[in-house]
Amino acid sequence: MLEMDHVALQTRDVAASVRFYVENFDAEVLYEDATWAFLRMGQGKLALVSPEQHPPHVALRVSEATLAQAAARAGKQIDKHRDGTIGIYLDDSQGNVIELICYPPGETAYEKKSRD
Amino acid sequence: MLEMDHVALQTRDVAASVRFYVENFDAEVLYEDATWAFLRMGQGKLALVSPEQHPPHVALRVSEATLAQAAARAGKQIDKHRDGTIGIYLDDSQGNVIELICYPPGETAYEKKSRD
Numbered sequence: 001m002l003e004m005d006h007v008a009l010q011t012r013d014v015a016a017s018v019r020f021y022v023e024n025f026d027a028e029v030l031y032e033d034a035t036w037a038f039l040r041m042g043q044g045k046l047a048l049v050s051p052e053q054h055p056p057h058v059a060l061r062v063s064e065a066t067l068a069q070a071a072a073r074a075g076k077q078i079d080k081h082r083d084g085t086i087g088i089y090l091d092d093s094q095g096n097v098i099e100l101i102c103y104p105p106g107e108t109a110y111e112k113k114s115r116d
Numbered sequence: 117m118l119e120m121d122h123v124a125l126q127t128r129d130v131a132a133s134v135r136f137y138v139e140n141f142d143a144e145v146l147y148e149d150a151t152w153a154f155l156r157m158g159q160g161k162l163a164l165v166s167p168e169q170h171p172p173h174v175a176l177r178v179s180e181a182t183l184a185q186a187a188a189r190a191g192k193q194i195d196k197h198r199d200g201t202i203g204i205y206l207d208d209s210q211g212n213v214i215e216l217i218c219y220p221p222g223e224t225a226y227e228k229k230s231r232d
Contacts, residue, residue: 002142004160007123007174011210020208025176026118041176044120044160056172056212058123060141060157092136094127096172 005061005101006038006045008054017048031083031109038083057089059099067102084108121177121217122154122161124170133164147199147225154199173205175215183218200224 011017018037021027027039027046035050049056062070067086071078076088085108087101105111127133134153137143143155143162151166165172178186183202187194192204201224203217221227 003158004123004162007120009174009208009210009212011208011212013210017208017210024206025214042119046120046174058125058162090140092125092127092133094125094129094133096125096127098141 003061004044005059005099006047008047008049008057008059008099010051010054010056011048012051014048014050021046021048033082036082055089055097057097057099059087059101062100062102064102064104067100070100083110119177120160121175122163124163124165124173124175124215126167126170126172127164128167130164130166137162137164149198152198171205171213173213173215175203175217178216178218180218180220183216186216199226 014035014037018029018032018039021039021041022029025041027041029037030040031038035053037048039046067078067088071088074088074090078086078088080086085101085103087099090098090100092098130148130151130153134145134148134155137155137157138145141157143157145153146156147154151169153164155162155164183194183204187204190204190206194202194204196202201217201219203215206214206216208214
């Protein structure tokens, strides 16, 4: 089953953007460092990314099997991210980037955090 | 309560993009015309918009009261859209556009459709 996981927006100042979304839209910080943050906003999630590191994108959550199939079909290598998620970026042919993202069970920062 | 309502991506060919998201990601078409489409993807929604008409944006769903307050604070006029929703665009100061959108009860294309 395909689910929308998050939207990623670019910012040159992650800390200032985190403050903006927390103060204006009640965002909850799930992860934050100098070049990347991950926020919960209502039932959705927002990533704030550095323009040098990631394109703006919409991420769809998939299983490891679906990700592996899609990567093979697209001829792409699966990237591992600092939070333990894995994924690939796809182009929608109109300049928009779609990420297929997978949260391998027991491997991500969010699960480890919740077990503390 | 703030909820993420949809993400809007720009496209120069709405029909082709609708096909792309339906074929690749099992999107369901909620609304489509020549310059705008609205798709359900998993638990999320994706808008496909013409670059001349709308910026790419993330839309948060709010009540009429919250929208009216935010519009007054921002000094913005509330726009009415072709599907009956109303909203304003806000700038996050990093080049990203956030829409506050409201679905007035009984006024939108989606509710009317579901009553047919």
